[in-house]
Amino acid sequence: MIEATEAIELEKETISLERVPTKIYKDAAEASKAVAQEIAKIIRKKNASGKPAVLGLATGSTPKKVYAELIRLHKSEGLSFENVITFNLDEYYPMQPDAVQSYHRFMKEQLFDHVNIAPENCHIPTGTLPLEKLAIFCKEYEAQIEELGGLDIQILGIGRNGHIGFNEPGSLVNSKTRLMTLDITTRMDAAGDFGTLVKVPRRAVTMGVKAIMEAKRVVLLAFGEHKAQVIKEAIEGPVSEKIPASYLQGHQNVRFILDEASASELSSRKKPWLFDEVIWDKMMVKKAVTNLALSLDKPILKLTNRDYNENGLSDLLANYGQAYDINLQVFQSLQHTITGWPGGKSLASDANRPERAFPAQKRVLIFSPHPDDDIISMGGTFQRLVDQGHDVHVAYQTSGNIAVADDEALRFIDFLDDFNTAFDIENKKYNTVFEEARAFLSKKKDSEIDIPSVRYVKGIIRQGEAKATCRFVGIPSSNVHFLDMPFYETGAIQKMPLGEADIKIVSNIIAEIKPHQIFAAGDLADPHGTHKVCLDAIFESLERLKKEDYMNDCWVWLYRGAWAEWDIHEIEMAVPMSPTQVLQKRHGIFKHQSQKDGVVFQGNDSREFWQRAEDRNSATADLYNKLGFAEYAAIEAFVRYHF
Known part of the structure; x- marks a missing residue:
């Protein structure tokens, strides 16, 4: 059971099997604020002594909230960056500095352009030098740090394979700044940023482990369940080149800053x-x-x-x-969690069932952050609700357009072109939108994000696939809702913050349908954050609507996405599936052709979404079987949220 107001012990130091000082916070936002405050303290102390603060900075999704808080401190509390010198960990090679995926561009957009730091004080490894000049550059990069007396603090993230910077498994503790060949898991994790694995560079320039270990202070951040296993290995396991982050066990002034999710595999949390x-x-x-x-x-x-x-x-x-x-x-x-009646079973006792028997026919609202999360995460339950006669609505919260590859969009544009030519159809909208999209995609550069017409094309591809899934399940078109929440529509991985317009859209659909059941994605381990923002919009909407009479009859169930499942002790409703139902769910997922065979967002897993879903559902069924229950082919799991 998840309580909206549950209290969590936040900042107690963990002892036990941990070989690194560790601090665990409720969520990434609170952890990031604490790290930003520590950086600010160093900057102010150095300013007071007349010396520059030398910061080692990281990129990726993990430190974004740290930089956002530093910007706030600069603008609201006068934190000055005039006397700050920064050195970033790494950069892809080759990589133009204005490319969307460039860490030069990342740092400008996430921090440098918003504070009063001198451009000449910002140092980032280059991705443009000829190969023969890189060795000299790397040597000079380390020399600059040494001349300044070393890094006052180094901020780190951690890769799924344990890398720090781009020091991949096998890197030695005395490794220096150098050109590094990227591990396949690292490239797969970055595939979403590049649109496809093929476009991810195979090499990168990275600060070495030696320079990181020589920093006066090291802070490693990790957020989300997808980092939990490697965090356990880095903190509790032996020091090994197989997990470069484990070298930090030997640093004299290091701390791992975690959220509850990334700390979930630590022994102190498991037992x-x-x-x-x-x-x-x-x-x-x-x-x-x-x-x-x-x-x-x-x-x-x-x-x-x-x-x-x-x-x-x-x-x-x-x-x-x-x-x-x-x-x-x-x-x-x-x-009592196991039920084949996720909407409740009428004319039956519901004392030991997870859902109410009445009303017998429920209005059900399934929120799907992307246009395929519904079928991937709860496709069997989705089908059961329809087959058992409930009035099921699906609300797709975002367009999902950035997850469509460019060549997939061009394929659809070519189809329309051939169709219009064959039937001699003149279509003004086609001429002004699809031709514009084709022209842009044919000349698109790495430094460019999709223009609105391209996002429109990719969005209707995802809409068409979602409609096909709903037809397959048996949902009438009148019950399919595309919310197109504005926060998502940036054309880039980076999204806007959740806004009032987003919340109103979600609130309005709840008020319109007046559901007895809401299903929502509770997958807080989503690596790109869209699920979290979509869930926050739902939670805020529930808070605003909770006094409405119809909300007294509304129960909210949270499902997990493709990345993780609820722990067995957390599950409050388990919906079993037969082999036939598993196959039916697979066919429903296959309706999303743009997400198959070359998935844009592989995340930290090379399997396709249908494979991940089946493996996860069968693993849940296997856990129930091991605990002494009947053997099912698969189980979909849910936790109730009380608002």
């Missing part, structure tokens, strides 16, 4: 009862027992007192008595 006293509420008991059963590979009902005592759960026994009683409580709790 908190081993490291501190815990409150044995129902959720903690459920977490402990499911963890114990899975770690011992035993069904819940076969766990013994000895299993509890030998695995750090003697306090649980002392509080609740025999293993038999605890096992039965947890087993029944999990059993």
